[in-house]
Amino acid sequence: MDLVITPADGGADISPDSPVTVSATGGTIDEVTVTQTGGEEQQAEEAVAQESPEAGEDVEEEFGTVTGTLNEDKTEWTSDWTLTPGSKVTVVATGTNEAGESTEVTSEFSTLAAVPGQxxxxxxxxxxxxxxxxxxxxxxxxxxxxxxxxxxxxxxxxxxxxxxxxxxxxxxxxxxxxxxxxxxxxxxxxxxxxxxxxxxxxxxxxxxxxxxxxxxxxxRSQTTEIDNDTHRMVVTRDGEQIQDFPISNGDGSTRAFTTTSGVHLTMEKYQHLIMDSATVGIPKGSPGYYYLDVNYAVRVSNSGEFTHAAPWNGDLGVANRSHGCTNMSTADAQWFYENSYMGDPVTITGTDRELEVDNGWGFWQxxxxxxxxxxxxxxxxxTDEAGSPGSPLAGAEAAEESPEEEAAAN
CATH class of the missing domain: 2.60.40.3710 (Immunoglobulin-like)
Structure with a gap:
C-alpha cells in the first residue's frame, strides 16, 4: 500500500495553519501520531507543568500531540487544529493493506515562526x-x-x-x-x-x-427583576423568590438619568466606590454633575449603572430619584453585593431607554x-460534542463533517 503524508518530509517554514493530511492507497490508515517540539513557547513537557494553577490563571494546553479525523473508509486523515509556529513536527502514520501487511511512514518538517509584532x-x-x-x-x-x-x-x-x-x-x-x-x-x-x-x-x-x-x-441559578414602575427588586434563586427590596431608579429627567431597560448582567462589584459623572460624559461644572461616595456597588452596565446603597434617598419603593442607578437601603445593597456572582442576570423593565447590546455585557439583548x-x-x-463548527485550518470548509466522518485517530 501507499501512505502519503502532507507536508512532505524535510519541509521548512510550513505555514502553521496548513492541514496535516495522510492519504492511503491500496489499504487503510490505522494510526496517525503528530508531535511537536520547540516552538514559539516552551516544549510540551514545560507547557503542562502547571498541573495545579491558582484560581484565576489560564493554563496552557499541551500541544505535543495533535488530534485528527478519519473519513468513513479510513483512507484520509486530516488534523483538527493548527500547528505551533516555529516548531519541529514529526508525523508517523501506519496502515494495513488488503493482505494484512503493515506499513509505516514518517514525515519531519518545521513550521514558520511568528514574526515579532505579529x-x-x-x-x-x-x-x-x-x-x-x-x-x-x-x-x-x-x-x-x-x-x-x-x-x-x-x-x-x-x-x-x-x-x-x-x-x-x-x-x-x-x-x-x-x-x-x-x-x-x-x-x-x-x-x-x-x-x-x-x-x-x-x-x-x-x-x-x-x-x-x-x-x-x-x-446556583439567581435572577433579579427590577420594575421601574413599582419601584421593587425581586430576587429569585433556584426557582424560589428569596428577596423583595424597595428601590429607586433614575429620575428620567434626561437620557443619562434614565435607567436602561433590558437584560443586564452583574459585571463587577465594589464595597466602596466614588461615582463621578465626569466618567460618563457629565463633567464638573455641567448641569447634573455629581460626585458621590457610595457603598456596596454592583455594576450592571458601562453607562454608569450600579445597584448601590443610597441612605440619603427617602423615596425607596415610592419614586425614582437617582441619576440612573438603582438605589437601595444600605442593608439591602449589602445583601445584593454579598450574594451576587459575576454574570447573574438582572432584568429591568418599565423605562423608555433600552440597554444597548454593547453597553457593558448587554449580550442577551x-x-x-x-x-x-x-x-x-x-x-x-x-457544547457536549467534541470540536467546534468550522475549522481553523487554511482553506478548510466551514461546514461540519458528517457524523460518519468523525471517527478520530490519535
Whole structure:
C-alpha cells in the first residue's frame, strides 16, 4: 500500500495553519501520531507543568500531540487544529493493506515562526480560571491585535460544558470575541474552553502563538427583576423568590438619568466606590454633575449603572430619584453585593431607554436568532460534542463533517 503524508518530509517554514493530511492507497490508515517540539513557547513537557494553577490563571494546553479525523473508509486523515509556529513536527502514520501487511511512514518538517509584532495573544478574558459565575455569564476573550480571519479564530475555540447546550461567538470590534449560549447555562456545572490558538492565522501573517485552557464553574441559578414602575427588586434563586427590596431608579429627567431597560448582567462589584459623572460624559461644572461616595456597588452596565446603597434617598419603593442607578437601603445593597456572582442576570423593565447590546455585557439583548446570525461561522456550537463548527485550518470548509466522518485517530 501507499501512505502519503502532507507536508512532505524535510519541509521548512510550513505555514502553521496548513492541514496535516495522510492519504492511503491500496489499504487503510490505522494510526496517525503528530508531535511537536520547540516552538514559539516552551516544549510540551514545560507547557503542562502547571498541573495545579491558582484560581484565576489560564493554563496552557499541551500541544505535543495533535488530534485528527478519519473519513468513513479510513483512507484520509486530516488534523483538527493548527500547528505551533516555529516548531519541529514529526508525523508517523501506519496502515494495513488488503493482505494484512503493515506499513509505516514518517514525515519531519518545521513550521514558520511568528514574526515579532505579529504574534496574536490573549490580552484578557472573563471569566478567569477558578471563577464561579452566574447562569448568564458570557465568555469574553480580548485579543492584543485585530483579527481579520474571525471564522478561523472562532473555530479554534472549543467550549465544553457538563450539561449540554449550544452557543455561538459574536465579535464586538476586531479584538473582542464573546461566546453566549442560546439559553442561560444550567446551574451547578463545570465549563471548559479549549482555545487552540497556536498557529491560527488571525490576519495576514499574524499567528496565534499559544494554546490556552479556561476552566470555570456555573453556580446556583439567581435572577433579579427590577420594575421601574413599582419601584421593587425581586430576587429569585433556584426557582424560589428569596428577596423583595424597595428601590429607586433614575429620575428620567434626561437620557443619562434614565435607567436602561433590558437584560443586564452583574459585571463587577465594589464595597466602596466614588461615582463621578465626569466618567460618563457629565463633567464638573455641567448641569447634573455629581460626585458621590457610595457603598456596596454592583455594576450592571458601562453607562454608569450600579445597584448601590443610597441612605440619603427617602423615596425607596415610592419614586425614582437617582441619576440612573438603582438605589437601595444600605442593608439591602449589602445583601445584593454579598450574594451576587459575576454574570447573574438582572432584568429591568418599565423605562423608555433600552440597554444597548454593547453597553457593558448587554449580550442577551440580541435574540438567539440574531446572535447566531452574527456568528462568523454561522452555526451553533454544541457544547457536549467534541470540536467546534468550522475549522481553523487554511482553506478548510466551514461546514461540519458528517457524523460518519468523525471517527478520530490519535
Amino acid at each position: 504574534r496574536l495573544e490573549i490580552q484578557s478574558n472573563f471569566p478567569v480560571s477558578g471563577d464561579t459565575v452566574g447562569i448568564g455569564m458570557p465568555i469574553i476573550i480580548n485579543f492584543d491585535l485585530p483579527v481579520e480571519n474571525k471564522a478561523a479564530v472562532e473555530a479554534a475555540m472549543e467550549v465544553v460544558s457538563e450539561e449540554p447546550t449550544q452557543g455561538a461567538w459574536n465579535w464586538f470590534g476586531d479584538q473582542m470575541a464573546v461566546f453566549r449560549t442560546e439559553e442561560y447555562w444550567e446551574p451547578n456545572q463545570k465549563v471548559t474552553v479549549n482555545m487552540h490558538l497556536a498557529g491560527v492565522q488571525a490576519s495576514e501573517g499574524v499567528y496565534g502563538v499559544k494554546n490556552h485552557q479556561l476552566n470555570f464553574e456555573v453556580g 440580541r435574540s438567539w436568532d440574531e446572535w447566531l446570525a452574527n456568528s462568523t461561522v454561522g452555526e451553533a456550537d454544541k
